[in-house]
Amino acid sequence: MNLIVIAVVSGALILGAVWGIYGNLSKQTEGFLVALAGGALIVSAVLELINPAIEKAQTGIALSIVFAGALVFTGLDYVVKKKWGSDSGGGLLAAITLDGIPENLALGVALIGADALAVAALSGSIFLSNLPEAAGGAKEMTENGTSKKKVLLLWCVTALILSLAAYLGNQLLAGVAEETLAYIRCFAGGAVVASLAIEVFPKAFKNEQYWTGLAAALGLILAFFLNSLA
Structure with a gap:
């Protein structure tokens, strides 16, 4: 079930991506959907x-790790997009993969010891986020000549x-101690917020x-x- x-x-x-390349996606629709997904994701990250x-x-350590997750994602995002750039195929792949890492890390660890309904809000939020993000990104790439x-x-x-x-993160972390897993969840949550x-929100507002x-x-x-249904 987790793999599904x-x-x-x-x-x-x-x-x-198919929608963005071959369909008709207006900037207004993309912005609305991205904001919708962002609102859902920030709640899911917390809950x-x-x-x-x-x-x-331990609350102090856990909250510090939330900040660490945000710090690491921010640093990586800066390095990949500002220093490395995204003009080459490798740069594009790194950039769009990096954007999805926080959510997928969060999903992988959230599914440990839980059924699909228990993480319905998180998985649904990530789905909503991925759809317009890929559509907008793919459309922009084609307009730029790719x-x-x-x-x-x-x-x-x-x-x-x-x-x-x-999936691999879900499988490899399934046997770790509960406290360690809690810290990993905090790290993922911080990365999602960052x-x-x-x-997400800057793109939506623009x-x-x-x-x-x-x-x-x-x-x-x-x-x-969705969280109330679990």
């Missing part, structure tokens, strides 16, 4: 990763890498502006609702 959840969530990257972890670990075939290949490879990473601040506030609130409501 991971495959479906990562498969949204391929669906989104399904950080809060449960704090209940099983061939449609190459763009689709890049997103397929990204989906495969992130699926394998989430990715939302750096990548494309849709003030409707993004309502979209983020709707995402928050959706995440709370």
Whole structure:
């Protein structure tokens, strides 16, 4: 079941890429969907990763690790996109893979010892996030002159890498101590929060502006609702 959840969530990257390359995606629609997913993700990160972890670990250490997760993602994002650049195929692959690492790390560790319903809000939020992100990214790449075939290949490879990473992480961490797992969840939660601040909400506001506030609130409501079903 865990593998199916991971495959479906990562498969949204391929669906989104196809939508962006061959479909009709307006900037307003993309911004609204990205904000919706962002609102859902920030709630899911707190309710399904950080809060449960704090209940099983030392609060001070756990919160410090949340910050560490944000710090590491921010540093990696800066290095890959500002220093390395994303003009080459390798740079593009690294950039779009990095954006998906926090969410897939979060999904992999959240699924340990839990069924699909228990992480419905998180998996649903990541799916919602992946779809417009891939659609917008793929559309922008094709508009910048990258061939449609190459763009689709890049997103397929990204989906495969992130699926394998989430699944292997889930399997390898399944036997670790509960307190250690709690700290890993905190790290993933911090990385997710940083990715939302750096990548998600700025993009959403740029494309849709003030409707993004309502979209983020709707995402928050959706995440709370799904979480209440568990």
